[in-house]
Amino acid sequence: MSIRVIVADDQEIVRTGLRMILNAQPGIDVVGEAADGRRAVELAQRERPDVCLFDIRMPGMDGIEATRVLAGPAVEAPLAVVVITTFDLDEYVYAALKAGARGFLLKDAGPDLLAQAVHAAADGEALIAPSITARLLRAFADAAPAPATVQPIDALTDREEQILAAVARGRTNSEIARELHITLSTVKTHITSLMVKLGVRNRVDIAIWAYETKRVGNRFGTR
Template identity: 85%
Template sequence: MNESVRVVVADDQEIVRTGLRMILDAQPGIEVVGVAGDGRRAVELARRLRPDVCLFDIRMPGLDGIEATRALAGPTVADPLAVVVITTFDLDEYVYAALRAGARGFLLKDAGPALLAQAVHAAAKGDALIAPSVTTRLIRAFADAGPAAAPPRQPVDPLTDREEQVLGAVARGRTNSEIAGELHITLSTVKTHVTSVMLKLGVRNRVEIAIWAYETGRART
């Protein structure tokens, strides 16, 4: 029997924290192991409890969700945790900052229990889930609206045709299971290709794969 996905929830509104905890604890295979009302407490809890997934609101006092995400999953973190950001604000600037800080998912608070649970399970498995209503626009914002940066690095080895297909699917926000169905390959084969793409691109997660795909013009919607 698989162990439950352990989650830390952080939101500055008590009623929201309570609601999220109740929703998640009611989902099969998910257990909320800690809650916090601000970013600093959330980071302390996460570092102590080492949950499988952190679910953070963006707007919190002291240390906001973006800074808390960066502290736990940013580029300089040696052993990053999986963070899903949840907010009422569907704004490109928030999404851009959250995903650049290392978040593996971005959801709106009206997403509903099923999508919330899906995002938590996806993050725990290393997938990235962004609210379907904004997936394409928000991922493309990395290339179109992000701060100026050096040209995207090229792969250390050329991508194979199949890896290019997987790259495009990841950039469109597809999960491993969806990619397997689209390409008519096994789930384990998808995981192998995703891992190979990350190694060749020198990136750490699926969100960074998607960013690279759009920055290099390989992703098309």
């Protein structure tokens, strides 16, 4: 079955371009568009798409708040949201990830990367633009206040530490499996264990936790 996507951006030319690119990809079908955040939320709640692709800056309700409404911590059945932005150090991207976004891309991402992000989000993974993954998360983690709890509920195993670092660098499950020479199911098991131990809901939150607590920078030399 095709992955059902809705697109929200206040610029019609951008929406048209995204729709044409996505509809040209096998297995992806754009089922709706919106020009502002409020309409995007209404459309998403009505259509229940597999993936929402939202611009960050939109009138009425921006992409951050729209993401929080559809995918935030208080949402019982969160939708998969991928945010898309113009600048590689946009101050709103970090907030969007904290609001529940499953990943983000730059607007100059090519068709292949855009399709990969949609497929990853639909599969429960996340794709963050490779060119800015570590740099952007580190930048905002440095500026963000330390979380109330900086240690995991239970100590991480050595393998979990390795996977934590890989997730923080934007690696997909398949890439982690190849790099660590383990099976895909083993990676998924460790990802689930990390979410439980860190008290987070998805792999983006895992990456944010790693940078907020300086765990990746201190231990794996990414600074």
